[in-house]
Amino acid sequence: MASEISSCESSIFEHKDIEEFYQEIKNLYLRDNRPWIIGYSGGKDSTATLQLIWHALAKLAPEKREKRVYVVSSDTLVENPVMMDYLNNSLQKINDASIQQKMPFQVVAVKPxxxxxxxxxxxxxxxxxxxxxxxxxxxxxxxxxxxRFILDQVAEYGEVIIVLGVRKSESANREQTINLHKINDSPLSRHTHLPQAYVYTPIEDFNVNDVWDFLLNKESPWGVDNRDLLTLYEDASAAESPFVIDDTTPPAGNSRFGCWVCTVVTKDKTMESLIEKGEDWLKPLNELRNFLSETQILENKPKFRDHRRLNGKIQFKKDKNGNDIPGQFIYGPYKFEICKEILRKLLKAQKEIQKSESGSKYNLILPEELHEIRRIWQMEKGDWGDSLPKIYKEITGTDLDWIKDDLGMFTKKDQKILEEICLKHEIPLRLVSKLLEAERQVQGMSRRSSVHIKIESILSEDWHTKEEASQKAKENQKY
Structure with missing residues (x-):
């Protein structure tokens, strides 16, 4: 990080005084009644952006600071725990300071x-x-x-201004995106997807030196020490994961703050660096992340993933003539047994980190998620044995308040009988299981027309085994 700060890029402050930034922000804020939504991830760029705007608005008379400024933080539920601790602490201080100083900022945490x-x-x-x-x-x-939050504000106010801590110097693609949507003679840009939303990027011309110079020389108005943020970056050797509002935002690099489960990168250097610096309790998370990454290795896909896609169809890779290549499947979702294995690993990791003082407060998976996964397994995966509560009890030694299905579920014994029947008549077990589940779900309904749609959808799926599908592709090549 020290080398990053000592870079010799030309500073924006050589050409533009900080008071000019403050004046632009004040003018834009007072121009209309459109609320502002600041994307705040807790990293250096979003912190610099929020701090810049706070200092600017603090120069206005209290009666002129009436327009709401929402500080929106996104919690994916799988954030890096160390960064999440820092972020939550900052958000609390932002809210408290805003009330004390009669500022217009209000923290909003959004979750999936x-x-x-x-x-x-x-x-x-x-x-x-x-x-x-x-x-x-x-x-x-x-x-x-x-x-969802942006559209709620649009519904109330007609238009909104989204404030983002993005910089042109981050990458050529970022600079191109910023320039592409700029409105002539305005500090605003058009949002790429939401026509009633405009984007303001006050630090777009800052380089990384300018960001740290501003943070380390201007006191945080909500009372945190920005040197703690610098230390956090140094300990994690990390770049911040950007606040994402559309699919044009590029993924962060190999060294990043963000989701600890991220497998878009080969290794999570941030997590590894934190572990090396003494955060040993994070090891189970890193091991699980690495396991998930291994499932993406090409030669491992047949072991972990179904040969059918999520829609039930079988697809092969194509040769140069557009013909299916027998045996070269485009693999679909994880096999059900792999899903159960991942759940076991996740619950074991949760149990392990909760033994430590640092990790004792963390649930890696929420009870609500477990209930939803159980529902999906029963209704879509044909899990007549109701595996999830058993796995949970096996790993944690405790139970949750599991919901009992009033319609009555099929049992493990039923499944064994069905397996014998399907084997005898050479019919795919999953096919019959899904048909029976479709029928069960419409029990008691006065109108049962939906069952015909479900049955048609199930029957339209590909039910061939891998061997049968490959043989069929070979036969098609002959013609």
Missing amino acids: EIEDSFWVNLIGKGYPAPSKSFRWCTERLKIRPTN
Whole structure:
């Protein structure tokens, strides 16, 4: 980090006085009644942005600081715990200081809906660990929760201004994105997807030296010591994970603050650095992350993942003529047994970190997520044995208040009988299980038309084994 700060890039403050930034912010704030939404991740750039705006608005008379400024923080539920501690502490101080100083800032924490959470999708539905080509997590964990809040404000006020701590010097792509959406003769840009939202990037011309110079020489108005933030960066050798509002935001680099489960990068250098600096309690998290990363290795996919896609279809890679290549599947979700294995590993990691003082307060997975995963396993995976409560009891030694299905679930004994029947008649077990579950779900309904749609959808899936599907692809090549 010291070398980063000592870089010899030209400083913005050689060309523009800090008071000019304050004046621009005050003018923009007073121009209309559109509320401001500041994206705050707790990292250096978003902290500098919030601090810059706070100092500017503090120069206004109290009666002119009436327009609300929301400080929006996104909790993905799988954030790096060390950074999350720092962030939560900062958010509390921001709220307290805003009240004491009669400032217009109000902290808002947004989280994904339970059905969108990381573990519900990965363990429940079987989504494979995120990769560069399939970053399903960003939309669900970051974009949707933030946009829900933005759209609520749009509904009330008509338009909003989103304030982001992004800088042109971060990358050529970032500079291009900022410049592309700029409004002529205005400090604002157009939002890439929301027509009623505008974007303001007050530190866009700062380089990294300017950010640290501002943070270390201007006292934090909400009472934190920005040198603690610098120490946190040094300990983790990290860059901050950007506040994400759309899918144009690039992933952070190998050394980053962000989700501890992230497998878009090969190794989590931030986590490893924190462990090396004495945060040993994070080891179980890093080991689980590394296991998830291993499931993405090409030669490992047949072991961990189903040969059918999430939609039930079988797809092969294509040759140069567009023909299916037999045996070269485009693999789908995790196999059900792998989902159960990941849950065991996660609960073991949670149990392990909770033995330490530092990790005692952390739940890596919420009870609400466990209930939703159980529902998905029973209704979509044909888990007649109701595996999840048993796994939970096996690992934790305790029970949750599990919901009992009033319709009556199929049992493990039923499943064994069905297995024998399906084997005898050479019918896929999962096919019959899903058909029976579809029928069970409409029991007691006065209108049962929906069951026909479900049955048609189930029957339209590919039910061939890997061997049968490959043989069929070979036969198709002959014609």
